[in-house]
Amino acid sequence: MEKIKVMLIGVDGSKLFELKNLLRHEDVAIMGYTKLEDGALEKVYSLNPHVVLVQCGSEYDSSVKLAEQVYVELPGCSVILLCDNTDNSIVERAMLAGVRRVLPMPIDGDTLVENIKTEFSIEKLRLQKSKHTAAVNLQSKVITVFGAKGGIGKTTIAVNLAVSLAQMGSKVAVIDADLQFGDVNVYFDIETKNTIAELSQGQDTADIDAIRRFTVLHHSGVNVLCAPNSPEYAEYVSPKNIETIINTMRPYYDFVIVDTPPLLNDISLAAIENANLVLQITGIDISTVRNTKTSLNILGSLQQTDKIEVIVNKFTNSIITVKNIQKIIDMPIKGQIPFDYKTALESQNKGVPAVLDAPRSPMAKELVRLASVVAQSINPSNR
Structure with missing residues (x-):
């Protein structure tokens, strides 16, 4: 059923x-x-x-x-x-x-x-x-990118997913909710001045015009709401701020992509609970897979499992196979991003997303494919 x-x-x-x-x-x-x-x-x-x-x-x-x-x-x-x-x-x-x-x-x-x-x-x-069902103008879809361990490439995926969707003609915004050490701005080569911390200190988190004043438009067409400039400013942003900002932005963008910290705290849970789709990023090392399994169990107890899709990043031949990972986490793997250290490093150092900097690389091609799958999987027609 x-x-x-x-x-x-x-x-x-x-x-x-x-x-x-x-x-x-x-x-x-x-x-x-x-x-x-x-x-x-x-x-x-x-x-x-x-x-x-x-x-x-x-x-x-x-x-x-x-x-x-x-x-x-x-x-x-x-x-x-x-x-x-x-x-x-x-x-x-x-x-x-x-x-x-x-x-x-x-x-x-x-x-x-x-x-x-x-x-x-x-x-x-x-x-x-019914012979004539009215078409519903459903508004934007929120995609939260989460990983249970740092360094597994969730920001790389979030940024390139956003750019790929924008290249497909969608109106896209990125919220960097990794409040202490978020670096989405680095991947976009954006100078940050006004961030989510300054926005949250005011009374305008439910005002789309105010939110837009704190976002930066990247040349790819992606609007970016950057993380605080320093870790101590993270305390100015509450889970309620995250929820309000997400829900205020929904009607104005086709996709709102939220990058999260590599831990299950109140901020990441707010981003997950307010998402249509959660991309859970894992690696192929046993430590990351174990953390992924633990976080999936917790999210399952919070009844969030049905909107989670697991993506393996930095995929390469290993003694741990995709079948092994699927068996451990008891969930299917929806995508595999190949390990490409050189492309990923050069892209980050240049501040140019890989799908723009090296579009012919296997990594970029798979990220574009993932964007196509994501866009199709949460299309309103798939009710």
């Missing part, structure tokens, strides 16, 4: 956490969650779920308004309202707004999952029988 993509929206963080735990089911994939506030609708558009669960508390007006917008603008997506109070007046208002079901809180996991399955089946059947 196809996994049902579910997004959670609510007014109470603790209740959202409870709902996440209730939905630990093999048929359900949680795409993301957010508070019921400005930007929630844009996140729904971007994540493109099958079902939206709205935990409304006493915020009935805001919840019903959001549900109505999803119903009108996102065909194929069902909305289920979870309320502390389910009297007739609230149910009637919800149904008029297009809400498929109003369920009481608290609720048990089996009941919740069964309702989700039912709504998913009904909506899927309705769309299959």
